[in-house]
Amino acid sequence: MDILVIGAGLAGLSVAWHLRDQARVRVLERREQPGTEASSQNAGMIRRMGEDPYERALAVRTHERLEALPEELARFTPSRVTGALLGLVDDPWHLHDAAAHLRARGVRVESVDRPAEIAPILAGSPVRHAWYLPDERVADAHALVSGFVAGVRERGGEVRCREVVESVILEGGRAVGVRTADGELRADAVVLAAGAWSRHLAAEAGLSRPLVPLRRTLLQTAADSRAAGHPWTWLDDVGVYLRPEGTGWLLSGCDEAIDFPDDGPSTGPVEIEPRALALDKIERFLPALGEPRLTGGWTGLRTFAPDRRPMLGEDPELPGLWWAAGLGGFGVTCSLAVGEAVAGWLCGEQVPWLDREAVSPGRRTLRRWAIRPTGDLAGSKLVRVK
Numbered sequence: 001m002d003i004l005v006i007g008a009g010l011a012g013l014s015v016a017w018h019l020r021d022q023a024r025v026r027v028l029e030r031r032e033q034p035g036t037e038a039s040s041q042n043a044g045m046i047r048r049m050g051e052d053p054y055e056r057a058l059a060v061r062t063h064e065r066l067e068a069l070p071e072e073l074a075r076f077t078p079s080r081v082t083g084a085l086l087g088l089v090d091d092p093w094h095l096h097d098a099a100a101h102l103r104a105r106g107v108r109v110e111s112v113d114r115p116a117e118i119a120p121i122l123a124g125s126p127v128r129h130a131w132y133l134p135d136e137r138v139a140d141a142h143a144l145v146s147g148f149v150a151g152v153r154e155r156g157g158e159v160r161c162r163e164v165v166e167s168v169i170l171e172g173g174r175a176v177g178v179r180t181a182d183g184e185l186r187a188d189a190v191v192l193a194a195g196a197w198s199r200h201l202a203a204e205a206g207l208s209r210p211l212v213p214l215r216r217t218l219l220q221t222a223a224d225s226r227a228a229g230h231p232w233t234w235l236d237d238v239g240v241y242l243r244p245e246g247t248g249w250l251l252s253g254c255d256e257a258i259d260f261p262d263d264g265p266s267t268g269p270v271e272i273e274p275r276a277l278a279l280d281k282i283e284r285f286l287p288a289l290g291e292p293r294l295t296g297g298w299t300g301l302r303t304f305a306p307d308r309r310p311m312l313g314e315d316p317e318l319p320g321l322w323w324a325a326g327l328g329g330f331g332v333t334c335s336l337a338v339g340e341a342v343a344g345w346l347c348g349e350q351v352p353w354l355d356r357e358a359v360s361p362g363r364r365t366l367r368r369w370a371i372r373p374t375g376d377l378a379g380s381k382l383v384r385v386k
């Protein structure tokens with residue numbers, strides 16, 4: 001089997017890595033290096049306790065895999081256990097379904113009355129309910145990317161940078177290859193894993209797939225001795241999170257703004273409003289942090305389908321075109337499982353832990369969906385999806 005993958009982010013590389021023994025794989029990446037778009041812009045939290053059951057299925061599977069990695073990936077140390085604290089301020093029941101599901105799967109989820117004893121940065125916080133997951137992890141996305149690339153190349157696969165895919169070649173109603181500036185490449189299947197640019201490439205092939213990129217801001221603080229060894233901490237309903245990064249914190253007020261990228265890099269500088277939003281939330285919900293000195297930050301694109309589920313598997317309207325996109329804010333969390341599922345289906349295997357229809361790129365999608373400009377669930381805003 002001959003497979004072309006468009007995009008060397010976590011999604012495309014994971015698919016390629018899982019196919020490395022069964023297929024001739026070529027990954028085409030427009031940038032100078034693999035993993036330089038969303039896959040380098042994230043906070044790296046591996047979060048199993050999400051709202052969506054399909055996201056959780058992918059997250060639980062990835063977590064299981066990270067606990068027992070083969071040496072060829074383990075030697076890159078792509079993740080480590082930090083523990084996590086998920087707190088709720090306005091809606092104490094918001095994550096109860098997720099907690100029940102995870103517990104049924106054997107994941108350790110503890111309800112905690114005094115969260116500041118586990119996450120001291122919550123001292124004085126108005127949190128009404130909190131969950132502690134002692135086995136949650138943080139990933140080093142760069143290490144994961146490096147491990148995937150090495151694994152693909154060691155088995156004879158290719159990861160080619162500075163290769164811009166201009167369009168997908170269609171013949172007889174099938175995707176049979178891609179066009180680049182250097183000419184045409186043919187394959188048995190094309191995997192569309194182009195992150196925020198996937199929608200555009202699909203549209204060129206005549207498909208309407210409503211993936212919407214949402215920009216989010218991350219901020220870094222100066223050194224704080226309390227950060228060392230602190231579990232990552234996320235107040236989910238009001239939308240603010242932080243985790244240790246270097247000697248300080250990496251934090252976000254969970255801003256969301258629709259922003260379709262051009263051909264240039266998708267990262268951007270910190271703007272005044274999201275910065276102010278994060279500082280306001282710190283004052284209200286994380287008073288123990290005081291007035292942190294911000295030392296830097298960046299923005300990046302999280303690309304979602306309107307139901308916030310990924311698009312995985314063969315496109316029902318275009319045989320030969322396979323999807324690994326729409327990984328939103330959970331692409332690190334689900335990275336290994338996304339590749340395992342798509343590669344498995346490509347090879348004609350059963351993937352019993354994931355419902356294929358639920359993540360199909362051809363599923364019915366909403367015309368309007370709720371984005372969260374201020375990261376606060378109660379402040380969601382309905383937007384029309386074109």
Ligand SMILES: Cc1cc2nc3c(=O)[nH]c(=O)nc-3n(C[C@H](O)[C@H](O)[C@H](O)COP(=O)(O)OP(=O)(O)OC[C@H]3O[C@@H](n4cnc5c(N)ncnc54)[C@H](O)[C@@H]3O)c2cc1C
Pocket residue numbers: 006007008009010011012028029030031034035036037038039040041042043044045046047163164165166193194195196197198201216217218299300301302303324325326327328329330331332333334
């Ligand atoms: C601010 C922020 C915080 C986040 N925090 C977390 C977190 O804590 N936990 C978590 O699980 N996830 C998080 N995420 C999400 C995660 O980073 C993404 O879901 C994941 O990286 C998506 O990977 P991808 O491979 O789909 O996309 P990308 O990494 O964007 O890869 C797509 C690749 O396709 C290439 N490409 C595009 N078009 C073409 C073309 N025409 N030809 C060739 N190549 C092309 C691009 O250059 C790019 O390298 C966060 C994201 C952001 C932005």
